[in-house]
Amino acid sequence: MVDAIEHAIKTAIPDAIAIVKDPYNDGQHFQAYVISPSFEGQSLVKQHQRVMNPLKEAFQSAVHALGLKTFTPEKWEENKHLYGY
Amino acid sequence: MLNLESAKQTIANDIKTHKIVLYMKGNKDFPQCGFSGQVVSILKHLGADFETRDILADEALRAAIKEFSDWPTLPQLYINGEFIGGCDIVTELYQNGELQKLLA
Numbered sequence: 001m002v003d004a005i006e007h008a009i010k011t012a013i014p015d016a017i018a019i020v021k022d023p024y025n026d027g028q029h030f031q032a033y034v035i036s037p038s039f040e041g042q043s044l045v046k047q048h049q050r051v052m053n054p055l056k057e058a059f060q061s062a063v064h065a066l067g068l069k070t071f072t073p074e075k076w077e078e079n080k081h082l083y084g085y
Numbered sequence: 086m087l088n089l090e091s092a093k094q095t096i097a098n099d100i101k102t103h104k105i106v107l108y109m110k111g112n113k114d115f116p117q118c119g120f121s122g123q124v125v126s127i128l129k130h131l132g133a134d135f136e137t138r139d140i141l142a143d144e145a146l147r148a149a150i151k152e153f154s155d156w157p158t159l160p161q162l163y164i165n166g167e168f169i170g171g172c173d174i175v176t177e178l179y180q181n182g183e184l185q186k187l188l189a
Contacts (some may be wrong), residue, residue: 044174047154056157068173 001026002011005055005066009034012054019085033083035076044070092149098164100163105188108150108164113137120172121160127179128162130156133188 002020009018009032016036024030032051039047047070055066069078102148105128111117113125113135125130128134128135141148147159154161154168162169169175178184 038155044167044177045156045170046169048170048174052157053155 002030005030005032005059009051013038013050015085026063029065029067033069033071033076035071035073037073039070039072088145089149089152090143090169092145093153093169095146096150096153096182099138100166103136104161104165105133107135107137107160108140109137110141112139117141118133118159120158122170124160124162124175127175127184131179131185131188 002022005020006018009020010016010076012038015038017036018035018048019033021031023029034047034051039050042050048068050080051068052066096108098179107121107124107128109116109118109121109124111121114183116122118123125137128188138146140150150159150161152155156168156171158171159169167185169184170179175184178187
């Protein structure tokens with residue numbers, strides 16, 4: 001499932017780096033970090049919509065339990081230590 | 086039969102008339118969901134003067150706001166007629182200081 005979500009994100013946003021985790025190992029609650037230079041200048045809402053809308057079509061039920069954070073490469077470098085990277 | 090189009094028109098007018106509108110579950114004194122309550126707490130903490138709309142009390146509004154914003158969950162915060170985000174985004178913007186700028 002983790003691989004399928006990563007694949008769907010990269011299909012929707014080809015230049016993205018997508019890190020998807022299953023933190024409770026339950027196959028239901030996922031956490032995704034998506035980093036893309038194309039997020040530059042876009043509101044967080046727009047960034048989330050660009051990730052979530054394609055996922056909504058692909059994974060009707062799983063998406064409800066996906067925590068999402070989006071970053072431009074610059075923001076990711078600034079903040080990745082907060083997430084253990 | 087829900088009247089989605091008229092509910093969307095109501096939203097469009099509402100966010101034009103009021104600087105800050107929070108679509109939420111419950112109201113600012115009695116939030117009915119932890120995420121709605123968190124956004125209320127942030128706005129109160131910043132001393133914002135905001136309107137709330139209770140989507141639990143209006144099924145048409147609840148359906149309309151999700152389509153209007155192209156966003157599947159509540160709460161939803163509008164500032165100056167623009168959709169800012171739900172609980173996660175509002176919290177992030179509060180923590181990095183950008184929400185304060187939007188409210189100024």
